Amino acid sequence: MQSALIVGKKICSSLLLRNWVRPLSAASDKLTNVEVNDKTGFAKLTMNRPPVNGLNLDLLRDLHQSIQDIEKNKCRGLILTSASNTIFSAGLDIMEMYKPDQERLKQFWTALQDVWLALYGSAVPTAAAINGHSPAGGCLLAASCEYRVMLPKYTIGLNETQLGIVAPKWFMSTFRNVLPRRIAEQALTQGKMFTSDEALKIGLVDELAATKEEALLKCEKFFASFAKTDPIARYLTKKQLRHNDIKELLDEKVQDVENFVLFVNQPSVQKGLGLYLESLKKKAK
Ligand SMILES: CC/C=C\C/C=C\CCCC/C=C/C(=O)SCCNC(=O)CCNC(=O)[C@H](O)C(C)(C)COP(=O)(O)OP(=O)(O)OC[C@H]1O[C@@H](n2cnc3c(N)ncnc32)[C@H](O)[C@@H]1OP(=O)(O)O
Numbered sequence: 001m002q003s004a005l006i007v008g009k010k011i012c013s014s015l016l017l018r019n020w021v022r023p024l025s026a027a028s029d030k031l032t033n034v035e036v037n038d039k040t041g042f043a044k045l046t047m048n049r050p051p052v053n054g055l056n057l058d059l060l061r062d063l064h065q066s067i068q069d070i071e072k073n074k075c076r077g078l079i080l081t082s083a084s085n086t087i088f089s090a091g092l093d094i095m096e097m098y099k100p101d102q103e104r105l106k107q108f109w110t111a112l113q114d115v116w117l118a119l120y121g122s123a124v125p126t127a128a129a130i131n132g133h134s135p136a137g138g139c140l141l142a143a144s145c146e147y148r149v150m151l152p153k154y155t156i157g158l159n160e161t162q163l164g165i166v167a168p169k170w171f172m173s174t175f176r177n178v179l180p181r182r183i184a185e186q187a188l189t190q191g192k193m194f195t196s197d198e199a200l201k202i203g204l205v206d207e208l209a210a211t212k213e214e215a216l217l218k219c220e221k222f223f224a225s226f227a228k229t230d231p232i233a234r235y236l237t238k239k240q241l242r243h244n245d246i247k248e249l250l251d252e253k254v255q256d257v258e259n260f261v262l263f264v265n266q267p268s269v270q271k272g273l274g275l276y277l278e279s280l281k282k283k284a285k
Helices: 014-020 057-072 102-120 137-144 169-178 181-190 196-202 212-224 231-251 253-264 267-284
Strands: 004-006 032-036 042-047 077-082 126-130 147-150 155-157
Touching: 032 057, 042 057, 042 212, 057 102, 077 212, 102 137, 102 169, 102 231, 102 253, 126 137, 126 212, 137 155, 137 169, 147 196, 147 212, 155 196, 169 181, 169 231, 231 253, 253 267
Parallel strands: 004 032, 042 077, 077 126, 126 147
Antiparallel strands: 032 042
């Protein structure tokens, strides 16, 4: 595992502290970073895979581990954000799907499922400070949280149909949990990327903030709104509301991996992914 965990002493007993500290790798290797505010108990989970936080197998596994750690240590809130100044996450790393190693491809999709199950079903209140572009898988992560604060002039959305891809059911359920059904249907079928202002207008994000610091504060304010609620009652309510979406994936988890593998291996999909990668690289030149 490649994530670093920084924990405030006031919150964690020395036993917990021991549990939390995982071996730190060299700074340049860190893919996620967790910092816990010792006064509030809020954890900031930062994705740090330059240049675009492409969700590859390693980053996904790291994210999963970090979410589990935050959960185990009973933090009072989890804020997902990015170390980049312009990108929250570019979504799935297309390199994982292009000319893939078959065993790794299965592990990759399973890791994405696990991150979604952990984040969408988290007992800890969750929020995303969206400090950059957030297409596809990036949008999935943000939409899996309970609250979203976005910086201006970026884009967010599930753009799969524009790439000739069908978003899996659980991507769609996540959107439907946030957006009115008709808006979700239009956005998903069009593969629409929304500007920050548009996202605010339709309710895909809850607030805009001028800076990352302000976004983090607004996420913390959202967590503070639960100060007078019972944490167990809060969690059970969330759990029931999200139960069907989670159960649907759990019931079909293996089949979902098989569908994904079958889909990705289609020659037409491979061709499309290759062309898309090329277009991204040309754009970068
Ligand atoms: C029935 C159905 C059953 C099963 C369904 C099965 C499967 C389908 C489900 C799949 C769901 C897919 C989800 C996804 O997330 S797919 C990924 C979608 N992401 C995107 O389309 C975003 C693409 N990227 C961008 O738009 C821009 O890069 C971005 C994020 C706006 C940033 O722009 P910019 O700052 O200008 O940076 P560059 O474009 O120059 O990029 C820098 C560098 O990164 C490479 N890169 C960017 N995005 C990706 C990516 N997603 N994967 C891999 N690599 C990426 C880019 O090529 C550049 O590379 P270089 O080597 O040139 O530096």
